[in-house]
Amino acid sequence: MAIELHAWDTPNGRKISVALEEMGLPYSIHPVDISKGKQFEPAFLEISPNNRIPAIVDPEGITGRRQSVFESGAILIYLAQKSGMFRPADDTERFACLEWLMFQVGGFGPMPGQVHHFITVENENDRRYALDRFMKETLRLYGVMDRRLAKFPYFAGSVLSIADFAILGWAWRHERHKVDLAGFPNVKRWYNGLMARPAVQRGFAVDLKTPRGVA
Ligand SMILES: N[C@@H](CCC(=O)N[C@@H](CS)C(=O)NCC(=O)O)C(=O)O
Numbered sequence: 001m002a003i004e005l006h007a008w009d010t011p012n013g014r015k016i017s018v019a020l021e022e023m024g025l026p027y028s029i030h031p032v033d034i035s036k037g038k039q040f041e042p043a044f045l046e047i048s049p050n051n052r053i054p055a056i057v058d059p060e061g062i063t064g065r066r067q068s069v070f071e072s073g074a075i076l077i078y079l080a081q082k083s084g085m086f087r088p089a090d091d092t093e094r095f096a097c098l099e100w101l102m103f104q105v106g107g108f109g110p111m112p113g114q115v116h117h118f119i120t121v122e123n124e125n126d127r128r129y130a131l132d133r134f135m136k137e138t139l140r141l142y143g144v145m146d147r148r149l150a151k152f153p154y155f156a157g158s159v160l161s162i163a164d165f166a167i168l169g170w171a172w173r174h175e176r177h178k179v180d181l182a183g184f185p186n187v188k189r190w191y192n193g194l195m196a197r198p199a200v201q202r203g204f205a206v207d208l209k210t211p212r213g214v215a
Pocket residue numbers: 010011012013034039051052053054070071072073105
């Protein structure tokens with residue numbers, strides 16, 4: 001049975017559509033229009049109590065029991081376990097995968113997300129102070145990622161993992177948070193390599209704003 005993806009066209013939603021495409025898991029799309037407050041509807045709060053997309057419902061779960069999951073990091077871990085894919089076999093790389101997944105959820109998401117917000121604020125003083133703070137932090141995070149990718153092809157190490165899908169969801173919006181990847185050559189090489197993958201392209205192209213059954 002298909003997994004239900006409850007999402008919208010945002011970096012956090014795209015992480016999951018990319019992962020589902022890469023894993024070849026069948027899924028249906030259930031748009032949650034966060035610009036119209038649909039994330040506060042009781043049926044959605046049943047599966048995502050923090051009123052944020054994405055969330056998934058797997059009618060069969062992993063052991064035959066219906067399972068819903070919210071928080072994109074938890075969803076990626078669930079999908080990796082379900083599919084047996086993009087979860088490094090080597091212990092060192094598996095923990096590196098978790099480290100970079102947590103790095104994304106805790107930092108490289110919230111920080112560029114603040115840039116996306118404050119860049120549109122009209123009051124110049126509010127905008128300047130907040131942008132200075134969050135741009136600086138966003139650029140620092142790109143530097144951290146660049147140094148990691150100078151040593152390894154992927155965030156976990158030698159293999160592509162769910163940590164890459166998590167980080168890619170936000171790197172996909174680098175133009176919106178005004179980061180030029182030319183300044184981060186290792187991130188750029190990694191980014192271009194991932195974006196050339198057909199399943200990644202499908203994950204970014206799929207319409208997350210229109211309900212869809214299993215494709
Ligand atoms: N930590 C959460 C963040 C999810 C998140 O911030 N989602 C945004 C869209 S990208 C959202 O649903 N916002 C709706 C709201 O704030 O009410 C995750 O990784 O899943």
